Amino acid sequence: MPENERPEYDAERTRAMQPVRPSDTASERTAHLAPPEEAAWPSEEPDEPDASPAARDDQAARNEPTVRNVPPADSITRALGGRVEPPAPTVQSGQSGPTVPLGQSEKTQLTSREELTRALPDGSGEATQVFAPVSADPTPTPPPTPALTPTPAPPSPEPARSPWSAAEQTTVFATPVAEPEATVLGPVMVDPEVEADEVAAAKKKRFRRLGLVAASVLGVLVVLYGLDILISNGNVPRGVTVAGVDVGGLSHSEAETKLRERLSPRLEQPVKAKAGDVETEIDPKAAGLALDWNATIERAGSQPLSPITRVTSFFTSREVGFATQSDNAKLTAAVEGLRPKTDHDPSEGTIKFEGAKASAVDPRQGQKLDAPAATTKILADWAGGGVVELPVATTPVKTTKEGVAKALAEVGTPAVAAPLVIKGEGKDATLKPEQIGAVLVFEPADGGGLTAKVDPAKVSEAAGPQLKETEKEGKDAEIVFEGGHPVVKESVDGRGVDWEKTSAPLLDLLKKADGREVKAEYKHTPAKVTTEQANKMGIKEVIGSFETGGFAADSGTNIRVVAEKVDGAIVKPGETFSLNGYTGPRGTAQGYVEAGIIDNGAPSRAVGGGISQFATTLYNAGYHAGMKDAGHKEHSYWISRYPAGREATVFMDPAGNSLIDIRFQNPDETGVAIQTIWTPSSIKIVLWGTKNYDVTGSTSEKSAFTEPQEIKKTTKPCAASAGAQGFTVTDTRTVTDRRTGVARSESRTVRYDPSPKIVCEEPKPAGG
Numbered sequence: 201m202p203e204n205e206r207p208e209y210d211a212e213r214t215r216a217m218q219p220v221r222p223s224d225t226a227s228e229r230t231a232h233l234a235p236p237e238e239a240a241w242p243s244e245e246p247d248e249p250d251a252s253p254a255a256r257d258d259q260a261a262r263n264e265p266t267v268r269n270v271p272p273a274d275s276i277t278r279a280l281g282g283r284v285e286p287p288a289p290t291v292q293s294g295q296s297g298p299t300v301p302l303g304q305s306e307k308t309q310l311t312s313r314e315e316l317t318r319a320l321p322d323g324s325g326e327a328t329q330v331f332a333p334v335s336a337d338p339t340p341t342p343p344p345t346p347a348l349t350p351t352p353a354p355p356s357p358e359p360a361r362s363p364w365s366a367a368e369q370t371t372v373f374a375t376p377v378a379e380p381e382a383t384v385l386g387p388v389m390v391d392p393e394v395e396a397d398e399v400a401a402a403k404k405k406r407f408r409r410l411g412l413v414a415a416s417v418l419g420v421l422v423v424l425y426g427l428d429i430l431i432s433n434g435n436v437p438r439g440v441t442v443a444g445v446d447v448g449g450l451s452h453s454e455a456e457t458k459l460r461e462r463l464s465p466r467l468e469q470p471v472k473a474k475a476g477d478v479e480t481e482i483d484p485k486a487a488g489l490a491l492d493w494n495a496t497i498e499r500a501g502s503q504p505l506s507p508i509t510r511v512t513s514f515f516t517s518r519e520v521g522f523a524t525q526s527d528n529a530k531l532t533a534a535v536e537g538l539r540p541k542t543d544h545d546p547s548e549g550t551i552k553f554e555g556a557k558a559s560a561v562d563p564r565q566g567q568k569l570d571a572p573a574a575t576t577k578i579l580a581d582w583a584g585g586g587v588v589e590l591p592v593a594t595t596p597v598k599t600t601k602e603g604v605a606k607a608l609a610e611v612g613t614p615a616v617a618a619p620l621v622i623k624g625e626g627k628d629a630t631l632k633p634e635q636i637g638a639v640l641v642f643e644p645a646d647g648g649g650l651t652a653k654v655d656p657a658k659v660s661e662a663a664g665p666q667l668k669e670t671e672k673e674g675k676d677a678e679i680v681f682e683g684g685h686p687v688v689k690e691s692v693d694g695r696g697v698d699w700e701k702t703s704a705p706l707l708d709l710l711k712k713a714d715g716r717e718v719k720a721e722y723k724h725t726p727a728k729v730t731t732e733q734a735n736k737m738g739i740k741e742v743i744g745s746f747e748t749g750g751f752a753a754d755s756g757t758n759i760r761v762v763a764e765k766v767d768g769a770i771v772k773p774g775e776t777f778s779l780n781g782y783t784g785p786r787g788t789a790q791g792y793v794e795a796g797i798i799d800n801g802a803p804s805r806a807v808g809g810g811i812s813q814f815a816t817t818l819y820n821a822g823y824h825a826g827m828k829d830a831g832h833k834e835h836s837y838w839i840s841r842y843p844a845g846r847e848a849t850v851f852m853d854p855a856g857n858s859l860i861d862i863r864f865q866n867p868d869e870t871g872v873a874i875q876t877i878w879t880p881s882s883i884k885i886v887l888w889g890t891k892n893y894d895v896t897g898s899t900s901e902k903s904a905f906t907e908p909q910e911i912k913k914t915t916k917p918c919a920a921s922a923g924a925q926g927f928t929v930t931d932t933r934t935v936t937d938r939r940t941g942v943a944r945s946e947s948r949t950v951r952y953d954p955s956p957k958i959v960c961e962e963p964k965p966a967g968g
Contacts, residue, residue, distance in 0.1 A: 441519050442496055443583050452497050459493065463583060467491060471582045475542035475574070475590040476567040482578065482588070487534035488527025489582055495523030524579050531578070535571050538590075542569045546595045548644045549604035551612040551652075553637025558612035560604045566595030600648030607642060607650035615640060615710040622663050622702060624720040629666035631659075636710065638662065639703075654710075656703040664697070667720060671696040676727040677734035678768045679873035679888065686873055686888045688734040689768075691727035698723040729770055737770070737871025738890040744825025748817045749882035750841045754795035755810025759883050761791045762814050763876035771872040776830050776865045778858075779815060785856030786811065798837060803919045812849040814883055815862045818874075819848040821885040822864040825872070826893030826935050829946075830863035838924070838952040845899055845931035845950040868892055894936045902927040908954035914963040923957035 436455050438448040445462045447455035467490075470481040484490075499520050546566030551558055573591040581588045616633040631639070639658040645651040674694025679686045701721035709716050751759060762783055771777045786792045786808045795809030812835070819832055823846065832848040839847070851860040866872050870890040877884040908923030928951045936943040 436497075437518075439518055443522050444519075444585055456493050456497050459496065463491065466585055467583055471578070471588060472586075473538075473578070473588040473590050475538065475569055476592040476594065477564070478542045478544075478567075479587075480538055480541050482534060482538070482582070484582060486530065487578070488530030489578070490525045491583055492523040492525045496520075499523055521580070522583050524582070526579060531575060532571075535569070535574050535578070538574075539569055542590070542592065543567065546597045548597050549599035549601065550642045550650065551604070551608055551640070553612075553616065553640075556616045556633035556637075558608060558616055558637065560601075560608045560612075562601045562604060563597040563599040565597050567592040568595075598644040598646075598648070599650060603645070603647065603649035607652060611640070611642075611650075611652040611707075611711060614713065617713060618716055620706065620709065621717045622659075622667070622720050623717060624667040624670040624697070625722065627667060627670055629663035629720075631662055635662045639706075640710075652707060654703045654706045656699040659703045659706065660697070660699040664699075667697055670720075671722075674725045674727050676729040676770075677731045678729075679734065679739055679770060679875075680768060681875050686739050686875070688731060690731040691729060691734070693727060694725035695722055696725050697721065729772070733772075734770065734871070737772070737873075739770075739871050739873045739888050741888065741891050743872070743887050743889045743891045743893070744821050744823070744827070744895070745884065745886040746817050746820035746824060747882055747884035748813055748841060751810055751813055751881075751883075752796060753880070754793055755813065756878075756880055758786075758792050758795055758808055758810045759814050760878045762786070762811055763878040763883060763885075766818075766874055767876040769874045771866045771874070773866055773869045773871060776863055777874075778861055778863045779818065779850055780852055780858035780861040786852055787854065787856070798835070798839075803921075807854075808852070814885075815850045816842050816847040817883050817885050819862055819864075820846060821887050823897065823933060824895050825887040825889070826867070826895050827864040827872070827887070828867050830865045832862045833860050834950050834952075836953050837955045838927075843899065843931075844902065844952075845929040845948065846897070892938050894938060895933060897931060897933045900930040900932075902929050904928040904951070906954045908957050910957045910959055912959045912961050914961050918960035919958065920960050921955065921958040924955040926952050926954035928952070 436447050436450050436452065440446075440448040442455075442459055443463055445459055447458055450458065467484060470483055471489075473480050473482055499522075544564070544566060547561075547564045549563035550561045552561050553559075570591040570593055577590055578588055616636050619633060620631040620636060622629040622631070639655055639662060641653045641655050641658075642650045643653065672695040674696075675692040677691035678689040680689050681687070698721040701723075702718065705718055709718060765783050766779070769777070769782060784790070788807055792808045792811075794805050794807050797804050797806045797809040797812075815832075820843065822829075834845070834847055835842075835849045838844055848862045849860060850862055852858055866889075868890065870892075873888040875886040875888060877886065904927060906926035908925065910923075928949065930947055930949040932945055932947040934943055934945045
């Protein structure tokens with residue numbers, strides 16, 4: 201018997217070859233071998249499911265493997281013209297069991313009929329299908345070559361004609377090709393229990409290895425945690441800063457030393473602060489501020505026991521702040537002392553003019569320091585080394601910086617680029633660039649801008665004197681006294697420049713570079729008191745008068761000037777007369793001279809002295825005429841030539857501003873005319889109108905006397921005075937209406953200061 205046909209080789213083939221599941225697909229029946237044409241291929245493969253049961257039982261009894269042809273993928277593709285993708289080759293035994301793929305190294309391919317014929321030991325040329333043995337060992341080892349024993353196909357009841365010859369339907373076992381790159385086509389049987397055990401064992405081993413690693417890491421961390429506790433116990437926690445100074449990890453004493461070294465110089469310097477748009481400084485010593493070192497260190501604390509906190513402290517920082525000792529009274533005073541700098545009212549943006557140059561004034565919102573919140577902020581941040589932001593309450597403005605800049609470019613700058621000419625009737629007025637800025641007014645507008653306007657009064661003030669010759673001055677109707685009786689002097693209408701109309705086109709002209717001329721518009725100016733009005737006022741009789749005297753010559757001059765100004769004045773029905781308003785400024789330009797006055801109870805001199813006597817005379821004339829008091833003020837010291845409690849003083853500053861005035865109202869439906877009669881020794885004022893009231897007056901006894909103080913003067917001139925007592929007095933006026941008979945009483949109590957006793961002394965010699 202040939203060596204490769206021994207029974208032990210059959211056993212090896214039985215163990216190595218796994219049966220292949222039957223299939224009736226065309227790809228599985230396609231052979232790579234070209235069988236002889238005379239051979240006949242059975243219509244069904246021995247292991248196909250539709251084979252007869254008797255055949256399957258007989259095959260199983262012989263313990264023969266069931267096989268099918270497993271052509272290589274490329275051979276099948278060639279056989280089918282490249283149209284079929286072959287299934288993966290499998291091997292299946294006659295017994296039930298898993299199907300396993302063949303290893304790549306165990307594949308055997310015979311690509312032609314000639315190669316198979318040469319492989320057959322008897323050279324019969326009969327077609328065979330070759331199956332490679334399956335090895336449990338993954339390492340490919342070539343088995344001995346078995347004898348190729350033909351296996352006849354079982355008879356079929358109704359054999360169908362096969363496209364293959366009988367020789368092509370013969371199955372032969374061939375020796376696998378032992379090539380390194382040979383591949384077994386088909387699944388390989390694996391025991392699932394063995395595989396599960398191996399997987400479980402691998403997982404258990406992996407988990408045990410991970411557990412050992414985790415335990416090792418945890419042990420190292422525990423050791424490090426213990427060492428960290430021993431080393432840093434009681435220290436300041438890592439990552440802690442105080443006022444920007446890192447003290448983390450230091451002992452409390454070391455931390456305090458470091459803080460004192462780093463912060464002490466800073467704490468002696470002024471603290472920079474900012475309140476809104478104002479920068480300022482705070483003196484910490486004056487504000488009673490000091491650092492509480494112990495409390496600051498205590499606030500920092502000690503190292504925590506939490507391992508998580510300890511680990512994170514290596515990568516984070518924490519500002520704990522500082523503790524402050526403060527003197528509340530000093531701190532409050534220091535904060536309030538900032539207000540003159542920090543607080544300001546809102547100011548809208550505008551355009552200012554300096555000569556012929558226009559510039560923008562940016563808006564500034566108002567602000568007021570929030571003192572309580574500022575105090576809290578200072579306590580929290582004063583030692584931090586930065587700028588302390590002090591809270592303020594703000595008041596918004598309407599204009600914006602951009603809006604102001606636009607007004608400057610469109611109006612301000614062009615307006616003062618060239619002169620402006622106002623052409624009058626027979627004469628022109630020229631406004632120079634330096635004057636133009638004064639006539640422009642800028643007001644806040646919606647949208648943050650400015651609205652420019654021309655002020656007609658300012659235009660009149662600048663150009664009026666130049667056009668005065670072109671105007672005709674009007675004149676009010678006057679009451680003149682001829683033969684001791686009032687006579688109406690006719691009024692005269694005037695003709696002057698209408699500054700409202702003349703100023704209307706100026707704004708557009710001021711925006712232009714040339715053609716800056718405008719024609720003056722004129723209008724008739726009727727008298728304030730016309731002749732007809734004066735005749736209807738009922739000024740026909742004396743309704744009240746009063747006279748005083750005893751003034752000095754220089755005072756008399758001033759009394760004469762003011763009397764001439766007031767003589768003939770008319771007070772219309774319901775109108776209020778003001779002495780300061782009617783006369784205007786009373787300076788040397790108006791003819792007034794320096795005369796005696798009383799200054800703080802002592803005699804002194806000033807321009808316009810003596811006018812108070814005219815005021816007292818006018819007050820008493822109105823008192824007896826039944827006029828209504830609209831405001832007056834008595835002298836501080838009683839002057840003996842005036843009725844006690846029934847006198848008045850007036851005062852205007854050098855600029856002509858009224859500070860103390862006398863005013864009365866005409867309560868009737870008829871007018872009142874003022875007549876003044878001056879002599880070098882007296883002044884008499886008579887009020888003319890229609891007599892509707894009877895007036896009486898009474899004065900109480902003086903009371904509540906106060907003694908004068910002595911004042912010694914060494915300056916010249918010095919007028920000695922014995923002084924006079926101060927006292928209190930009450931005056932009562934009773935007014936009876938002739939038309940109704942109704943009477944009313946009015947009382948006024950006046951307290952006079954004592955006039956000081958003036959003692960004149962010679963000045964002491966220098967160095968004496």
